[in-house]
Amino acid sequence: MSIIVQKFGGTSVANSEKIRNAAKRAVAKYKQGHKVVVVASARGKQTDELVADAYELNPDPPKREMDQLLSTGEQQTVSLMAIAIQNMGYKALSFTGHQIQMITDSVHSKARIESIGSEIIHEKLDDGYIVIAAGFQGIDEKGNVTTLGRGGSDTSAVAIAAALKAKQCEIYTDVDGIYTTDPRKYSKAVKINQVSYDEMLELASLGAGVMHGRAIEFGKKYGVEIQVRSSTLDIEGTLITEEVPQMEGILVSGATVQSDLAKITIIGIPHSPGNAAKVFSALAGTKISVNDIIQTELDDNSANLSFTISKNDLADALKTIKAIKNEIQYRDLFIREDIAEVSAVGIGMRTHYGVADRMFKALAENKINIDSITTSEIRISCLVDKQQSDKALEVICDTFQLDKEPEERDM
Template sequence: MSLIVQKFGGTSVADVEKIRAAARKAIRAQKQGHRVVMVVSAMGKNTDLLLKLAGDVSQSPPAREMDMLLSTGEQVSVALVAMAIDDLGSKAVSLTGGQIGMKTDDSFSKARIQSISTERIERLLDDGNIVVAAGFQGIDDDLNITTLGRGGSDTTAVALASVLGASACEIYTDVDGVYTTDPRLLPEARRVDVISYDEMLELASLGAGVMHNRSIEFAKKFNVPIHVRSSFSDAEGTMIVAETESKTAPVCGAAMTPNEARVTVLGVPDVPGKSLQVFSAIAEKKIAVDMVVQNVGRKGRADISFTVRQDDLKLTLAALDKVLPAIGADAVTFDDQVSKVSVVGVNMADQTNVASTMFRALADANVNIQMITTSEIKISTLVPRAEAGAALRAVHEVFRLHEKPADAKSWDQIRAERGETADLDTLVSRLQDDALEALTLTGISLTKHQARVTLYGVPDEPGIAADMFETIGQAKIFVDMIVQGYDGEDGSTSVSFTVDESDLKQSLEVAVAIREKHGMRDIQDGSDIAKITVSGIGLRSHTHVATVLFKQLADLGINIEMIGTSELQVNAVISATNSDKALERLSAAFAASLEAGR
């Protein structure tokens, strides 16, 4: 008999009628011949109410007690849902995170799942019960209640689907699937039928509220199909799987992360090991860093800029304040009135004009770009918060995301093309041996024969980035990494990009034309460089990844020229001289780190 995991979010159990509707969905699935596990969030605004109560009692409540408090929201929901199922004539048992055997580490409010004991759930299912499990929570080795962070019920659901070998993980929410952007911000947003794990992982990390990014990490790691559906209708929804909807559309979605903060460490000595000191201090506080820009050093100094959630700004500044003297940097500045606007698509790596198209759309909307970072499947820009809505609309429109791609495929078509099913016995066996949320590396690679071009004194005004990369595109130069950060002089910015070494001469000729057109201050080039790439699942949420990378490079006396990060990759541009040694050391260091984390 197949097993289905159904997750119901807070809006789906917000009142008595919605609780009864969720109960009926579970009963219907059971009567169709499935064993059913429900994962339930706290009712409606219950978590917000609990947070307010905590704030009224204490300005700085202990993290352990916050987890104890917040976990009660889900306990109320699961009991009420189980009562509703009983009242409708079926059998149900509600369980807390501890009762379902979910063991986590002891990182209160951000706990990671280490293991799940399924014996009790299996026994209750065998007895004909619908199991109603509390999402968002578990227990540590000392039996303390822990929580997984906001949105953690998604992670609970996908984790249970993984260890139980479920045939489907259905996420019921107040929207009927995944959209090309938040339909509350842009009514013209289109629901997609299929989206890949990689694309959804990036969109979730960027603030797409439909799914928790750690739940997508789980699904990708263990190949769990996720079906996002509406709690209030029988619409088909969206499948999140390994494949993407279209093989030609450069962008599948756009996202706006409104409450970002930019932090810049000014005047960092341009010597090996300084990036390690900066990001180690932040990683110790388990703060996730997103956009990272290290400008190319001049006069022995460099600036390092990065973004964090606005809620993490105070803690980030405190962590940096403690290590600033040891780093030898001049100062730390920040801007807490910025937002991040990004586009995501697995096909953009094979198309040359995606970045310039995005930058031109922003320029036409009179939106100024403050920072740029790129990866193989994502381009992120930092913009003034007041301009973020216009920026999102501009990029959504220019990539025609409101229209379905001509080659779009449905889930049924993709499944037919697969022609095979996963070996669930092998998968479940592998799950029992893994630390469930441990970092999973998919590769460490080295790209040689790279070159870099940096323009200094780039005017901080709309349209410059668009003109630069349209000019580069017209010259048929393929650009890999792009980073834009503050120059540290006269309020301007610097823009660096990497190309194949064979394109350096032509790139410099184009850069000279760009400098003269816009009155930029200087150009610097670098050849004989290499890009080292760490790829995996959970790179950003496992905050020690960058620390390991920077430490190994520092130990070898290798300085970092550029940094690029995403959910799936961390890239560092370094001198090619010791790059083979760096690859060897990193492979060994990450192998040791992964073994220690099991």
């Protein structure tokens, strides 16, 4: 008997009807002869409500207590799910992070999993129970409740699947899989049947927000097969797996666009060790997250340093950088607002030439100006004017035939 882990996010358990549906999914797998572990998030908007309650009492609530507070959301879901499954005539037991010994470090609000009491889960599975475990939460060695931060329940599910050597980790969500691009922006987008961990990591970091990067990293590290699928439709979703040879034939698996970016260029930073580090540690100090970084050498023993940030962070970022002008002695700042980044991702790029070339040519033919370019081994990203970003995405999708199943595409 193989073990299946099923994860249900907040929208998939938001009310009684949805909890009952999720329970049916678990029972269906159980009846097929699998051992089933369910990992659940807090119901709907409950976490938001608890956060609001806390801020009403304290504008800077202590993290340990926030973790203690927020972990109740998942605890409620798992007991309600066990109550629903037992009503269908099956054995079920709910477990908190502490009860399955989900041990983490002590970094409240973004703890890292250290170990899982898999023998406790195995014992109950062997006794015929469907096991319902609270996602997102753990305890540290002293018994303090911790939470795993954004996307934490996905990470819990994949980690439990890894610890139990499960056959598959199913991530149930309100979309039916990962698409070649956002269907709201490119209506011809098709669902990806199979994608590698590395591609999914790139897509996730570029804002294809179905799954959080940490969970995918965990899956990659422990070789857990992850399926992202619909909690309402009974159809196959997208499989995130290890790289298999036929994936190399696919030049581009998916494309993304991130709008509402701003680009800052610091002009004329004198060459001196650690100057770039000073910039980014100052920005990190104000919790501004920096995307692509480009440094270009100038003739006069200085350099230009460009990077993109969320447009919302622009005012704070400028303040931070101006505050270190005396220290760094740069000449000027150049700002470009209303910029967007379009990207193409595919492990086929590793072995096939000409992907970047085709992309740049197609954009040029459509009179889309490229501000700058960054790449990784399996990704090409271009900064473009925000007003042209939807068009740019469409051009990339058309160029790499992201409206077709991979086997139907021309190379």
